[in-house]
Amino acid sequence: MYPVRVSVTSEDDLTPTAIALGNFDGVHLGHQQVIQSLFSENFSGKCNSLHPSVVTFSPHPQEFFTGQRRALLTPLQEKEQYLHGLGIEQLILLPFNDEIAQLSPIDFVEQILVQRLGSRAISVGFDFGFGRGRSGTAEDLRAIAASFGIPVTIVPPYCLDNERVSSSAIREALSQGDVQRGRRLLGRPYCLTGIVQPGQQLGRELGFPTANLLLPLDKFLPHWGVYSVWVEGPMLSQPQVGVLNIGIRPTLGTPTLTAEVHLLDWQGDLYHQPLTLHLWEFLRPEQRFASLTDLKQQIARDCDRTRQLLTSLV
Incomplete structure (x- = not known):
């Protein structure tokens, strides 16, 4: 789907x-x-002959150690899309297993970064940890990689309005329904992408037909709750304004x-089609x-509010 x-x-x-x-x-x-530091002047010339790559772990180390599924802000297909937009050529998924977990920092650099990946330039965040028990720091990586002639850029914390941008901060914001804070930290609206599945037609009976989304399990x-969203999909000639409900619909006893979305100004068959919802408020x-x-009266008010918020944006 995406060329990464x-x-x-x-x-x-x-x-x-x-x-x-x-x-x-x-x-x-x-x-x-x-990621963008790979394309900075520090690496100019040297990186022209290299393949710009993102290297990450699968599964997430926390999931490996706890045995519990970790919900992701960006499942694989989403991550591919965003990385392509940043100029990344390939996404390398390192299998996080007992073998990798037990590597010392020196062995990780030599066996994985040098021998397997042929690394010639590396960029990491200031809080990057690696090797057995995360015993290696970003500065350790720089020192070890230097012995192989590999430059390492350590990127300092990135802050907005005195708040450090982090995945945990975004999760916290979204858990509270604060999609505006999440949007500010992400640099884009938080999105849900899924395939439209047949539902119970309860929304249609109420006069507000909905598309029920099958989302990635992770x-x-x-x-x-209820969100104002704008909606994109291959069956839509232009973005549409919508009202999203996430939950168990307590009034309807289901x-x-x-996750179901009502499109305010569109009618048609969306079954089995992908939709992307951009959460706005x-x-x-x-x-x-x-x-x-x-x-029904509250849904009508939700639609009126959404129209006020989003009509000028799509």
């Missing part, structure tokens, strides 16, 4: 490389500083978690209404 090349085995790697090394979940503004979901938490009439 994904490599999962050493035979697939394009070498030699200039690499940005880290987890990069979110590809937020701080991550972008690490996608991080924001606080349950305890299954759903959190309107209200999910709530139980005394009657379907009350629910």
